[in-house]
Amino acid sequence: MSETIHLYHTNDLHSHFENWPRIKQLLSERKELHKEVGEETICLDIGDHVDRWHPFTEGTLGKVNVGLLNEAGYHYAAIGNNEGITLAHEDLDSLYNAAEFKVLAANIYQPGGERPGWALPYTIHITLKGTRIGMIGLTAFFKKFYENLGWSLSEPFEELSRQLHILKDQCDFIVVLSHLGLPNDERMARDFPEIDIILGGHTHHILHNGRQEGNSLLCCAGKFGMYVGHVEIRVDDRNRVVQKTARLYDTNELPELPGERAWIDNLYVKGREQLQETCVSLPENLESEWFKPSRLSKMLCEAVREWCRADCAFLNAGLLLEGLPAGEVTNGDIHQILPHPINPCVVELSGSELKEILIQSLNEEWPHIQLKGFGFRGKIMGIIVYDHVEFIKTENGKIRDVLIDGKELTQDRRYKLAIPDMYTFGSFFPQIQRSKHKEYFMPEFLRDIMAWKLKRTYS
Numbered sequence: 043m044s045e046t047i048h049l050y051h052t053n054d055l056h057s058h059f060e061n062w063p064r065i066k067q068l069l070s071e072r073k074e075l076h077k078e079v080g081e082e083t084i085c086l087d088i089g090d091h092v093d094r095w096h097p098f099t100e101g102t103l104g105k106v107n108v109g110l111l112n113e114a115g116y117h118y119a120a121i122g123n124n125e126g127i128t129l130a131h132e133d134l135d136s137l138y139n140a141a142e143f144k145v146l147a148a149n150i151y152q153p154g155g156e157r158p159g160w161a162l163p164y165t166i167h168i169t170l171k172g173t174r175i176g177m178i179g180l181t182a183f184f185k186k187f188y189e190n191l192g193w194s195l196s197e198p199f200e201e202l203s204r205q206l207h208i209l210k211d212q213c214d215f216i217v218v219l220s221h222l223g224l225p226n227d228e229r230m231a232r233d234f235p236e237i238d239i240i241l242g243g244h245t246h247h248i249l250h251n252g253r254q255e256g257n258s259l260l261c262c263a264g265k266f267g268m269y270v271g272h273v274e275i276r277v278d279d280r281n282r283v284v285q286k287t288a289r290l291y292d293t294n295e296l297p298e299l300p301g302e303r304a305w306i307d308n309l310y311v312k313g314r315e316q317l318q319e320t321c322v323s324l325p326e327n328l329e330s331e332w333f334k335p336s337r338l339s340k341m342l343c344e345a346v347r348e349w350c351r352a353d354c355a356f357l358n359a360g361l362l363l364e365g366l367p368a369g370e371v372t373n374g375d376i377h378q379i380l381p382h383p384i385n386p387c388v389v390e391l392s393g394s395e396l397k398e399i400l401i402q403s404l405n406e407e408w409p410h411i412q413l414k415g416f417g418f419r420g421k422i423m424g425i426i427v428y429d430h431v432e433f434i435k436t437e438n439g440k441i442r443d444v445l446i447d448g449k450e451l452t453q454d455r456r457y458k459l460a461i462p463d464m465y466t467f468g469s470f471f472p473q474i475q476r477s478k479h480k481e482y483f484m485p486e487f488l489r490d491i492m493a494w495k496l497k498r499t500y501s
Contacts, residue, residue, distance in 0.1 A: 045171045046081045049273040053088035053243030054265040057096035059309050061267030061293040063302040066114040082169040088243035089122025089221035095381040095419040098309050101316020103133045112142045120179035120219035121147045128383040130485040131192035146179025146219050149201040151194040164205050166213050173281050176213035178205045181221045182244055190484045214281040231255035252288030261288045317374030322496045330365040332424035343429040345495035350388045352460035354431045354446050360424030380489035384417040387463040390479035393453040397444050399471050416464035
């Protein structure tokens with residue numbers, strides 16, 4: 043018997059709940075529509091639904107996100123790097139305790155080699171008319187980060203090959219939930235022609251009508267719930283795929299729902315209520331500036347160096363979105379000024395490498411750069427603030443010497459530089475990115491270290 047199957051997919055919501063009421067309504071309406079004509083509907087999320095910039099996600103450590111997926115009737119979900127490496131081991135291990143959907147994560151393991159109880163490498167979804175759909179979930183290969191948090195990660199393409207070997211004779215077609223990014227999805231389509239559909243995420247790409255790569259249809263719905271993806275698959279009476287098409291629904295074009303704005307605001311308020319525990323009482327205002335050093339940015343930079351036991355440190359002032367007023371400061375206040383899922387990192391460098399990086403950090407254009415990604419949830423870079431670093435200049439303003447903790451930098455000595463981990467990604471500092479001597483401090487974020495420093499200073 044021939045059949046039409048509908049896959050609805052979201053990815054990289056990043057706790058941007060402003061579009062969620064419309065997503066939920068769309069899925070409800072489409073499920074009912076397809077049910078009336080006897081067609082199968084499957085709802086899937088491809089990871090990074092969780093993002094701890096939002097106070098309710100922070101306050102519940104992602105469990106509110108799982109609740110929303112439950113309410114919207116999702117059937118399957120992959121995990122992204124925001125679920126995987128921004129939560130402590132025990133928090134990820136309990137994240138899906140109340141999930142009413144299956145979590146597909148083939149390449150994550152406990153250190154002993156066993157799979158976590160909440161993760162399946164694959165599943166076979168059997169429709170009401172008997173079509174067998176094999177589904178595999180894969181998450182981005184941030185091996186070192188996962189290991190720092192007590193997980194083991196297998197190489198995703200090697201894992202995919204193993205799972206496909208198991209699935210190939212058990213299902214009629216195969217769908218991969220891939221939080222690997224578009225370049226890897228393209229490679230996947232080339233290397234594994236047995237895959238029919240790749241639902242992608244991680245790189246936030248938008249494929250309005252999908253993209254056919256060999257036998258595979260690549261699909262992705264951008265980010266922040268701006269789109270909902272829809273794949274329609276038609277199989278013949280021998281359960282062979284005869285047609286597959288993709289489209290995106292723009293949530294901005296969907297009608298505004300009664301009470302949706304109040305719901306969005308209320309979610310934020312509930313999150314703030316979760317974070318009302320007092321962190322510290324300040325006897326003075328601590329101002330934050332993006333274009334000149336401030337007490338608060340200097341304190342954060344010093345805290346990062348102390349926490350990491352490094353020789354020196356630097357960070358960008360734009361990390362601090364606001365200052366802190368005198369009086370009681372709550373965990374919510376700290377979260378509000380430092381919402382980024384960014385960890386501290388130490389890079390070990392030679393003196394010559396460190397000097398090159400420090401001089402590069404003086405780039406006059408950087409403070410005004412509008413920065414996105416790499417964990418940064420602010421607006422602009424801001425100036426670079428230093429701790430235990432001093433530049434000695436000549437009369438015409440050129441750098442003559444660099445002092446580390448008051449002593450002249452030595453070219454062949456090894457130094458430990460503490461930085462936000464976002465500098466190890468992208469193209470900020472090629473020397474840092476290439477360095478093999480990096481240590482990431484996890485699971486604490488910059489806001490945890492700021493709270494630690496404030497308590498030490500003002501308790």
